[in-house]
Amino acid sequence: MNDWKKRLDIVYSTNPDYHYNKEDEGVTDTLPKEKQLLRVSLDKRNRKGKAVTLITGFAGTDDDLQELGKLLKMKCGVGGSAKEGEIIVQGDHRAKVLDILQKEGYAKSRII
Numbered sequence: 001m002n003d004w005k006k007r008l009d010i011v012y013s014t015n016p017d018y019h020y021n022k023e024d025e026g027v028t029d030t031l032p033k034e035k036q037l038l039r040v041s042l043d044k045r046n047r048k049g050k051a052v053t054l055i056t057g058f059a060g061t062d063d064d065l066q067e068l069g070k071l072l073k074m075k076c077g078v079g080g081s082a083k084e085g086e087i088i089v090q091g092d093h094r095a096k097v098l099d100i101l102q103k104e105g106y107a108k109s110r111i112i
Contacts, residue, residue, distance in 0.1 A: 030060025033105035040098050041112040052080070053097050055087040075100050082088075 024034040036058065055072070062083075069082025072089055075087050076096055080089040089097060094111050101109040 024095050030064040034107050035107060036106050038101060038106055038109040040094050040109060042092055042094055051092045053089040053091065053093045055097060056085065058085050072097055072100060
């Protein structure tokens, strides 16, 4: 396998015993649904006065976060995004999101 792209920041080494440090990205496993501590809140900051429902506290992979975000947006019938450990659902859907999360098995979810 050609791993030259992983070494782009190394210029040259004269040490014959030098080994490239391979940064192992800590692949975070997604916590089970019943152990997730999700917080549902209303956020209006930096959104030109528009309200969004913000779901924070997700511990897991980006794929699982995207999947949960897609489910919530679809069930609420609105747009939004899911990135950097938080899900944004457009509009004030706190009660509905909390209900959906509890039906999906996220028992420790709560509205802040």
